[in-house]
Amino acid sequence: MRGNKHTGRTRKNQNKKTRPSVIAQKRRNKDIDQVHEDLKTPKRFEPGTLPRDEDLPGLGQFYCISCDRFFESAEVKAKHEKSKLHKRRLQKASDEPHTQRDAEMAVGLATER
Template identity: 50%
Template structure:
């Protein structure tokens, strides 16, 4: 018996994978932080994000929304089950960290707007 050749079944699947990956993309952490900031500016009232107008295109008509994960659920049982799960708890833990600002990012690279370096080098 000779060697069996490879089947070559996965040729050209890269574009399909990328299409589904971008379609299922959720909000980033900084976008969720902006949503949470809106809630805190409103006095801690989460109803502005949770209770919305009925939308037939969303699961559960858009009434069951998880703010940290930015996901809609079909009913309250599914939402409660999600909130007990590992993915939700991980997302909440990540959201406890304060997001970086543009000034902090520029300072890390070396683009500082302060003149503190000029004062330190004077001899």
């Protein structure tokens, strides 16, 4: 008989999340610098101002800017805003983003003035 049962060896579990095909299919969120720009104008993302889209949850009316997600209702969105993930993303987005000048200073091309 063939198989691992008789050889005494165990089969290693493969980490399926690191396979390139799984990574390529992952839904990408906005980067923090894009979220930072969106947080400057939150009025654009309020319910009623967003265009209705039947393909999105809640017709695309309940949107979390920092997490780049749509929700079914205001109650679900309110529950999400209490979550640790949302608070972490909001904290990252509220920090001042790095600029090109910061990058140049890091490699020694620019001097502090």
